[in-house]
Amino acid sequence: MESIKVNLIKTEDNSYDILIKEGVIAELAHYLKNVKMAYRFAIITDDTVKALYGGKLQKDLLAHGLNSELIAFPAGEKNKSRETKAWIEDRMLENNFARDSAVIALGGGVVGDMAGYVAATYTRGIPYIQIPTTLVACVDSSIGGKTAVDTPHGKNLIGSFYQPRRVYIDVATLSTLNEKEIREGLAEVIKYGVISESSLFSYVDQNIDKIFSYDCEALTYIVKRGCEIKARVVEKDERESDLRKILNFGHTIGHAVENLSGYTISHGQAISIGMVAEGELALEMGLWKENELVSLTALLEKAGLPTKMPEEMDIKNVIETMKLDKKSRGGQIEMVLPKAIGSMSQTRDGYAHKIDESFIEKVL
Ligand SMILES: NC(=O)c1ccc[n+]([C@@H]2O[C@H](COP(=O)([O-])OP(=O)(O)OC[C@H]3O[C@@H](n4cnc5c(N)ncnc54)[C@H](O)[C@@H]3O)[C@@H](O)[C@H]2O)c1
Ligand SMILES: [Zn+2]
Known part of the structure; x- marks a missing residue:
């Protein structure tokens, strides 16, 4: 037998900057002109964000002599699909976008995940820039390089890890959010x-x-701290081997609740319920104190988020749904649990706690 090794040990530097400032979008064209990342730009957005910020951004690029097309799909999670991805790619192909192009993802998490995944696969990968315009996108989806589309079998099942070149966060765009x-x-x-x-x-x-009166200073503070925390976690564990799991606090139960409600309970509401429920398990396990759970519940309520599972939701169904989650391992339910407000509890094997179904059923 002949054997030839293809040596592909990679030492890639995927580091990037997140810039946070009121009005920072206006600096993008200048940056793109200087770094010569690409000759053409596909600004991918949804129709809502196009009307608010897309036209202006494109004008700005054109004024700097940068060639760009605005490609907008209808807003909403239901359009984060393989069909929309193909539709965007066809628009780019028809417009002769080639390897010398880059993508600008302008919008919320739906746009960011979609445009990032388009960039990851278009002619086997072209650079992309994130301009998140929702609070979720600013503090969560624009950082970490997870890109994906949904399928009828579940959310985010088809995708790739692909890091942006830069993130521009203009907190002024948050003022138009409800x-x-x-x-x-x-x-x-x-x-x-x-x-x-x-x-x-x-x-x-x-x-x-x-925060609820869209005060730029307060929004800048929470966005900056949120980004820093996610960045510190992701840079230590890009592909979710252990530390990155702490980002899933509230999400094991939250995802099941979101799913079982047929997505009538939003992600934020579901993880709010999930954090309290997982907090109760942590309390029962003696990992943290009752006053911490009380503070968490009170703050979520103050933020207008639900903290109780809907009465019609059967805990047995929640458990079954958790076992089917793509993050569960062979049906074993795992959760990350707090030891105090500000830190997570660790087991000998890392952050994930294996939790018995019967225990969950008893406590919740
Ligand atoms: N990649 C990741 O790591 C990651 C992390 C968290 C969430 N996500 C994904 O993010 C998505 C949710 O993101 P989202 O909450 O931003 O939803 P979204 O992108 O659907 O945005 C919510 C709504 O706000 C509108 N909008 C966006 N910016 C606006 C603005 N500045 N002013 C007014 N309206 C605006 C959008 O058009 C949309 O109708 C989900 O698909 C989720 O899977 C991904
Ligand atoms: Zn989440």
């Missing part, structure tokens, strides 16, 4: 407080009114 969208992001920010920083938790508690 309160519900702010709450969605706030659920993740409160999660960051619990998993890693009690001072962020207290900040949200003390500044909740400012």
Whole structure:
């Protein structure tokens, strides 16, 4: 037998900067002109964000002599599909986008996940820039390089890890979000407080009114701290081998609740319920104290998020759904659990706690 080894040990530097400032989008064209990342830009967005910010961004690029096309699909999670991806790719192909192109993802998490995945596979990969415009996208989906589309079999099942070249966060764009969208992001920010920083938790508690009145300083603070926490976790564990799992606090039960409700309970609402339920398990296991769970519940309620599972939801169904989750291992339910507001509890094998079904049923 002949054997030839193809040596492909990679030492890639995928580092990138996240820039946070009111009005920072205006600096993008200048940057793109200087770095010569690409000759053509596909600004991928949804129709809502196109009307608010897309036209202006394209004008800006054109004024700097940068060739660009605005490609907008209808807003909404149901369009985060393989069909939409193909539709966008066809628009790019018809417009002769080649390997010398780049993608600009302008919008919420739906746009970011979609445009990132288009960039990951278009002519086997072209660079992309993220401009998140929802609080969820600012503090969560634009960082970490997870890109994906949904399928009828589940959300985010087809995708890739693909890091952006830069992230531009213009907190002024958050002023056009409705309160519900702010709450969605706030659920993740409160999660960051619990998993890693009690001072962020207290900040949200003390500044909740400012956040809901779109105060730029308060929004900048929570976005910056949220990004920092996610970045520190992701850079230590890009592919979710252990530490990155702490980002899933509230999500094991949350995903099941979201799923069982047929997505009538939003992600933010579901993880809020999930954090409290997982917090109760942590309390029962003696991992953290009752006053911490009380503070968490109170802050989520203050943010207008639900903290109780809907009465019609049967815990047995929740458990069954958790076992089917793509993150469960061979039907064994695993969760990350807090040991205090600001830090997560570890077992001998890492952050994931294996939890018995009967225990969950008894406690919840
Ligand atoms: N990749 C990741 O790591 C990651 C992490 C978290 C969430 N996600 C994904 O993110 C998605 C959810 O993101 P989302 O909550 O941003 O939803 P979204 O992208 O659907 O945005 C919510 C709504 O707000 C609108 N919108 C966006 N920016 C706006 C603005 N500035 N002003 C007014 N309206 C605006 C959108 O058009 C949309 O109707 C889900 O698909 C989820 O799977 C991915
Ligand atoms: Zn989440």
